[in-house]
Amino acid sequence: MTDxxxxxxxxxxxxxxxxxxxxxxxxNEEKKFVTAVNDVSFEIxxxxxxxxxxxxxxxxxxxxxxxxxxxxPTGGQILFDGTNVATRGSASMRQLRSRFxxxxxxxxxxxxxxxxxxxxxxxxxxxxxxxxxxxxWEKRVDELLETVGLSAKDGAKYPHEFSGGxxxxxxxxxxxxxxxxxxxxxxxxxxxxxxxxxxxxxxxRDLQDEFGLTYLFISHDLSVVRHMASRIGVLYLxxxxxxxxxxxxxxxxxxxxxxxxxxxxxxxEMTGRSRQPVEGEIPNPIDPPSGCTYHPRxxxxxxxxxxxVPVLKLHENTKAACFALEEGRG
Amino acid sequence: xxxxxxxxxxxxxxxxxxxxxxxxxxxxxxxIMAAAIVTLLIFLGALFAPLxxxxxxxxxxxxxxxxxxxxxxxEEGGNPVYPLGTDDQGRDILSxxxxxxxxxxxxxxxxxxxxxxxxxxxxxxxxxxxxxxxxIIMRIADVQLTFPSILIALLIDGxxxxxxxxxxxxxxxxxxxxxxxxxxxWVQYARTVRSSTLVEKDKEYVQAARLIxxxxxxxxxxxxxxxxxxxxxxxxxxxLALAIITEATLSFLGVGIxxxxxxxxxxxxxxxxxxxxxxxxxxxxxxxxxxILVLAVNLLGDWLRDALNxxxx
Numbered sequence: 093m094t095d096x097x098x099x100x101x102x103x104x105x106x107x108x109x110x111x112x113x114x115x116x117x118x119x120n121e122e123k124k125f126v127t128a129v130n131d132v133s134f135e136i137x138x139x140x141x142x143x144x145x146x147x148x149x150x151x152x153x154x155x156x157x158x159x160x161x162x163x164x165p166t167g168g169q170i171l172f173d174g175t176n177v178a179t180r181g182s183a184s185m186r187q188l189r190s191r192f193x194x195x196x197x198x199x200x201x202x203x204x205x206x207x208x209x210x211x212x213x214x215x216x217x218x219x220x221x222x223x224x225x226x227x228x229w230e231k232r233v234d235e236l237l238e239t240v241g242l243s244a245k246d247g248a249k250y251p252h253e254f255s256g257g258x259x260x261x262x263x264x265x266x267x268x269x270x271x272x273x274x275x276x277x278x279x280x281x282x283x284x285x286x287x288x289x290x291x292x293x294x295x296x297r298d299l300q301d302e303f304g305l306t307y308l309f310i311s312h313d314l315s316v317v318r319h320m321a322s323r324i325g326v327l328y329l330x331x332x333x334x335x336x337x338x339x340x341x342x343x344x345x346x347x348x349x350x351x352x353x354x355x356x357x358x359x360x361e362m363t364g365r366s367r368q369p370v371e372g373e374i375p376n377p378i379d380p381p382s383g384c385t386y387h388p389r390x391x392x393x394x395x396x397x398x399x400x401v402p403v404l405k406l407h408e409n410t411k412a413a414c415f416a417l418e419e420g421r422g
Numbered sequence: 423x424x425x426x427x428x429x430x431x432x433x434x435x436x437x438x439x440x441x442x443x444x445x446x447x448x449x450x451x452x453x454i455m456a457a458a459i460v461t462l463l464i465f466l467g468a469l470f471a472p473l474x475x476x477x478x479x480x481x482x483x484x485x486x487x488x489x490x491x492x493x494x495x496x497e498e499g500g501n502p503v504y505p506l507g508t509d510d511q512g513r514d515i516l517s518x519x520x521x522x523x524x525x526x527x528x529x530x531x532x533x534x535x536x537x538x539x540x541x542x543x544x545x546x547x548x549x550x551x552x553x554x555x556x557x558i559i560m561r562i563a564d565v566q567l568t569f570p571s572i573l574i575a576l577l578i579d580g581x582x583x584x585x586x587x588x589x590x591x592x593x594x595x596x597x598x599x600x601x602x603x604x605x606x607x608w609v610q611y612a613r614t615v616r617s618s619t620l621v622e623k624d625k626e627y628v629q630a631a632r633l634i635x636x637x638x639x640x641x642x643x644x645x646x647x648x649x650x651x652x653x654x655x656x657x658x659x660x661x662l663a664l665a666i667i668t669e670a671t672l673s674f675l676g677v678g679i680x681x682x683x684x685x686x687x688x689x690x691x692x693x694x695x696x697x698x699x700x701x702x703x704x705x706x707x708x709x710x711x712x713x714i715l716v717l718a719v720n721l722l723g724d725w726l727r728d729a730l731n732x733x734x735x
Contacts, residue, residue, distance in 0.1 A: 157629075160633055161633070162629055162632060162633060185635065186635055189633070189634060189635045190634075193633070194629075194630065194633055196626035196629065196630065197626070198626055201625045201626045201627065202625075202626035202627050202629075202630055203627055204627040204645055204648075204649070205649065206648040206649055207648075212627075215631070215634065216634045219634045219635070219636060220634070263630075266630065270634070
């Protein structure tokens with residue numbers, strides 16, 4: 093058994109954004125593609141929380157959906173415990189599916205409004221045949237509801253009778269029901285109030301300790317990530333620009349983009365160090381900049397950054413993709 | 423947290439019905455109450471026609487040609503045995519209306535059910551699968567929409583009869599009508615369901631179901647379908663009135679139910695021949711019954727549409 097639970101190798105995903113066929117023929121246009129995820133490689137170790145951070149449109153959610161198989165990759169592969177997820181022999185895939193789950197961003201959309209909570213939670217259980225018989229799954233659902241801090245009586249209610257935080261607890265109970273090892277959390281707290289966020293995050297950490305779960309945690313909120321993550325990957329325009337241990341990344345960020353992101357986080361300590369304001373926006377991914385896609389916003393960019401694409405290289409304890417770092421320009 | 427266990431118990435079905443917004447809006451409008459009562463009366467009349475009708479218009483042995491063309495009982499020459507008069511074969515108009523609305527309602531319900539099942543399935547399939555499946559289904563729907571429903575019904579009726587020339591018309595007429603009316607109404611359901619499905623399928627609860635590897639058909643049936651049924655109910659009610667009218671029109675044109683088992687439309691057609699010779703009651707009473715039935719069902723449909731529309735509440 094290896095230490096690595098999920099291995100992502102050169103993962104890419106394009107989306108077809110061309111106009112309809114007739115328009116293309118009449119207006120004489122080529123097909124257009126957006127590369128949402130571009131040659132991303134990283135690995136998630138058993139028992140850790142790997143966080144992906146990045147601005148809107150950086151490809152975070154696309155990676156989440158690729159990993160759980162909701163969309164297929166254009167290139168590269170995803171290895172779950174050594175098995176390629178993309179080549180899906182249905183029997184082995186079914187077995188594999190029961191080992192990972194996902195918690196979604198919007199707890200108001202992720203629960204079917206016409207289903208009772210107990211049926212929602214029981215669906216993975218019954219699909220994978222974890223328990224036999226109605227009495228058995230109802231008992232398991234009651235346990236799950238109590239595990240996530242709800243009452244067993246809540247199973248008979250409908251989702252609209254719950255608050256956002258409670259709904260997210262239901263979603264967590266559903267994710268846990270088939271006893272997965274790996275849970276992809278796609279911004280699980282971004283739709284919640286700050287006070288509720290903390291409760292949900294603490295619940296997720298407790299569950300991780302209790303069941304030995306591995307998390308892929310996707311967020312744009314660096315303070316949440318700091319609380320949760322053991323390792324962090326920073327995404328920019330579909331590329332991974334920096335991967336480091338959580339503490340290392342926050343103490344000494346290497347990539348200029350990571351530095352800018354961290355500078356943008358407000359804190360109460362008023363460290364006194366001069367901050368670099370956020371400049372510009374994430375470029376249009378249909379027509380990304382040449383070379384290092386960050387060069388138009390980067391204070392350290394030179395001609396080489398406009399021509400060549402940097403790759404992840406080890407700098408001390410941090411992997412970063414940056415020429416300025418390689419050449420010691422920073 | 424301790425709560426009164428009485429309050430935690432979910433309320434019964436009737437309690438929920440009487441507590442709902444829809445019941446409230448129902449009790450607020452006298453017109454809707456009246457429409458509902460009229461519809462209910464006609465339904466009951468049709469359902470229990472063999473019990474309450476004074477005569478059996480299908481029983482040839484009980485007809486007396488001597489009594490044919492008797493005017494309504496309050497007119498001169500009227501006979502209290504036939505309250506609304508008789509037709510050219512001596513059939514009691516009141517009984518014929520009761521039995522006729524039975525057939526009209528049966529055709530209406532059956533064709534609406536057929537259209538709804540066909541339209542909902544195809545709409546779900548088109549919306550959920552997308553791509554080529556969607557294009558093919560919706561282009562067929564577009565083509566179908568360019569033909570008026572009466573024309574489609576006439577076409578199907580004609581082709582069925584030429585293909586299965588030998589079959590007994592009295593038995594086949596009902597199914598041919600249901601098939602042709604249903605086929606001309608499915609597009610509306612398909613379009614509505616498809617557009618709702620497009621919204622629902624991208625919601626995360628559908629993704630959660632896909633994640634655990636459920637079959638697409640199962641996801642469509644158990645997750646998407648319950649969430650797209652709201653508007654379908656409204657269309658079905660409004661379509662019921664339309665289907666009854668279409669059936670009456672087809673029967674009036676002579677391609678519907680044969681005159682041995684007259685529906686309301688057939689009765690009106692028979693009466694039409696006598697309209698200018700003074701026997702107005704043969705067409706007028708079935709016509710009035712049809713108008714009242716369609717009006718009541720239509721009012722109910724309109725009300726249901728408004729009552730279920732969250733933006734109008």
